[in-house]
Amino acid sequence: MDGAKPELHFVFMNYDPEYERLRSNKTKRGAHELDLYLSRKHDEVLAKNLRPGTYRKTLSLVIVDGFAVEITDDQVFGLVQANVLRSAEEVRIVEKNQELA
Secondary structure, three states: OOOOOEEEEEEEEOOOHHHHHHHOOOOHHHHHHHHHHHHHHHHHHHHHHOOOOOEEEEEEEOOOOEEEEEEEOOOOHHHHHHHHHHHOOOEEEEEEOOOOO
C-alpha cells in the first residue's frame, strides 16, 4: 500500500443464502467450511473491485458476514476505494472505523 497511512473500514455483505445455510451447521466441520467460504468470498469481492496492493483485508467476520479492510487514507484515492466497495453488488454497507479518544 505505497506508504500512505491505511484506514480501517468495515464492509458488511448483503443477504447470502449459502452463508445462512453454512451458518446453520453447528458442527466443527460446518464452522470450518463457513470460515473458508467467507474468507474466499470476501477476498473475491476485494479482488474484483480494488487494485492489487491498494488494500489489506485484516479479518473476516463470521457472525455478520463482513470483513475489515485497510485502505489508503489518501483524501481522493481512499474515498474512491470506499465508494467502489459501496457500489459493489454484494456489499450492503461500508463504514470507516471511528476510533474513540
